[in-house]
Amino acid sequence: MKSIKLSSYKFSVSLLNQNHYRLVPVKQDIGELLPFLAQQIHKANAKGIANVSATDAEILVVSDEPLSKHKTLFNKLSPKKPKSKTYQIPICFAKGLDWKEVESQTGLSKRKMINNILKTELTLSMYGFLPGFMYCLGLGMEPIKRKETPRKKVAAGSFAVGHKYAGFYNIESPAGWHVIGHSPIRLFDKNQQDSWIAIGDKINVKSITLKEWTSLKSQNLDLRQFQL
Amino acid sequence: MSYIHFLKSGMHTSVQDAGRKNCAFYGIPESGYMDVKSADMANYLVGNPIGHSLIECTYIGPKIDFGRNFIVALTGANMNWKVDGNPVPRYTSLYIRKGSVLSGTAAVSGVRSYIAIQGKWKVNEDFGSSSTYVNAGYGAFNGQLIQKGDKVTFDKHKSKWDFKYIADEERPRLQTVKYIPLHRGPDWHMLDQRSKECFIKDKWTIGSDSDRMAAPLLGHHITVKSKTTLHSAPVFPGIIQLPNDGNPILLLQDCQTTGGYPRIAYVPKKSLSVFNQIRPDEDFYFYFVPEIS
Incomplete structure (x- = not known):
């Protein structure tokens, strides 16, 4: 099979590694829709599908059944986002590590940048890279270059900016993006899978002080209390 | 007990x-x-x-x-x-x-x-x-x-x-492993002719800092025809990525799920069992096999 339709969008199909199907949109301008379509495939739990992953460029479907078996599922995927949820995530900007680099790259002051972030609504665009890493769109800034030398380790909960995205590091990991804050709540609790933020959901950032950060951190809260 | x-x-x-x-x-x-x-x-x-x-x-x-x-x-x-x-x-x-x-x-x-x-x-x-x-x-x-x-x-x-x-x-023959099959990856076409040739002609070894996430491949500096920035795309165990420094990396079981480097080739799933028993002091070669679709 050389092409298949997800919803009404045509994708070219190439087979890698016996059962890895690489789906690339024939028209390039639907990038932001791909993780959303992939999420529906993932959640359908279709027989034979062992894994689905996506970025704004490609979808990868690992399927032990030929892709044509999933045609009905693929065709009925919805391009429209259902009602999204909104979360208000507390972030302590005083915990940022890379403000100097961000200020010099953007030409904006820390205060101005924080104000911008508080005013906008972020949208979860995709997961990827490492467990729970969230790519969010809506920063309303020029894309920002990665760090010249990545940090070897940043804490789970780090809030960072890179390219056109705001991102959340949800496990301790190396970081190539600029860390500008930290959230004291558990955004990707392995035991609360039902509460994870879905693609298309909205995130409002709430600025908190160091004192508030310490207090929230000590309460060891997960996402559920922060859904509006 | x-x-x-x-x-x-x-x-x-x-x-x-x-x-x-x-x-x-x-x-x-x-x-x-x-x-x-x-x-x-x-x-x-x-x-x-x-x-x-x-x-x-x-x-x-x-x-x-x-x-x-x-x-x-x-x-x-x-x-x-x-x-x-x-x-x-x-x-x-x-x-x-x-x-x-x-x-x-x-x-x-x-x-x-x-x-x-x-x-x-x-x-x-x-x-x-x-x-x-x-x-x-x-x-x-x-x-x-x-x-x-x-x-x-x-x-x-x-x-x-x-x-x-x-x-x-x-039983697997651990000491006689010398050839690892390889498929061309989505970005193979980005390599220059010399790099394509030496990828399969010359011998390789695995970097001693390899782990469950990835194995650095040592042997040849691989170069691309022209530098283009790629969108981040899904990756999986077996994919060979080419970072900017020209030293390929083979992703393994604990690897990340998406990456932005060219995916130049991949080792088929079955052959990763063989690859993962090669020691850093042992040479090996890649050879191409076509993907059956």
């Missing part, structure tokens, strides 16, 4: 199974056995189902005290396994008595050894898998490597002794 007790941890010893399914969407790697073929043989020999938890040892074997009689099998790298000081064979079912001690040395061939033990293991699972993924703390022992003093407990069961062995000609 129905447990095994680690008197020595070995070098990088962990519980693994067939890995996590349906998690890549959230950035969660597959993890699981690095040498699926040897792991499947070990589970077969003790009568456990395919995909069952077992112990994966790397370079140096652990020392294990058995709290009751157990049916055990050893496959993969040769770690000079002994029970109470007496050599025991690999690729056969073993009956290990209560109070006996199994011990391994540094691997004399291959890298990874597997210890299968009959019965249902009581180990922590995350997302349906006991596979240890240290970076996020998922799997058995809360995602930590096995430490001296750790115990694995088992559901009470009566051992079923059924002697099995793997015929000599069916």
Whole structure:
């Protein structure tokens, strides 16, 4: 099979590694829709599908059944986002590590940048890279270059900016993006899978002080209390 | 008692199974056995189902005290396994008595050894898998490597002794691995002619800093025709990425789920079992095979 339709969008199909199907949109301008379509495939739990992953460029479907078996599922995927949820995530900007680099790259002051972030609504665009890493769109800034030398380790909960995205590091990991804050709540609790933020959901950032950060951190809260 | 007790941890010893399914969407790697073929043989020999938890040892074997009689099998790298000081064979079912001690040395061939033990293991699972993924703390022992003093407990069961062995000609040949099959990846066309040629003509070795996430490939500086920035795209174990420094990296079981570097080629799934037993001091070659679609 050389092409298949997800919803009404045509994708070219190439087979890698016996059962890895690489789906690339024939028209390039639907990038932001791909993780959303992939999420529906993932959640359908279709027989034979062992894994689905996506970025704004490609979808990868690992399927032990030929892709044509999933045609009905693929065709009925919805391009429209259902009602999204909104979360208000507390972030302590005083915990940022890379403000100097961000200020010099953007030409904006820390205060101005924080104000911008508080005013906008972020949208979860995709997961990827490492467990729970969230790519969010809506920063309303020029894309920002990665760090010249990545940090070897940043804490789970780090809030960072890179390219056109705001991102959340949800496990301790190396970081190539600029860390500008930290959230004291558990955004990707392995035991609360039902509460994870879905693609298309909205995130409002709430600025908190160091004192508030310490207090929230000590309460060891997960996402559920922060859904509006 | 129905447990095994680690008197020595070995070098990088962990519980693994067939890995996590349906998690890549959230950035969660597959993890699981690095040498699926040897792991499947070990589970077969003790009568456990395919995909069952077992112990994966790397370079140096652990020392294990058995709290009751157990049916055990050893496959993969040769770690000079002994029970109470007496050599025991690999690729056969073993009956290990209560109070006996199994011990391994540094691997004399291959890298990874597997210890299968009959019965249902009581180990922590995350997302349906006991596979240890240290970076996020998922799997058995809360995602930590096995430490001296750790115990694995088992559901009470009566051992079923059924002697099995793997015929000599069916065992993996760890010392004669020289050729690894390769498929062209989505971004193969980005390489210049010289790089394409030396990728398959010349010998390669694995960097000594390889781990369960990735193996740096040492041999040739690979260059692209022109530098273009790629969108981040899904990756999987077996993919060979080309970072900007021109030194290719082969992604392995614990690898990230998306990446922005050119995906120049990939090693088919079945051949990763072979690749993951190559030692850093052993040369190997790649050869191309077509993808059947």
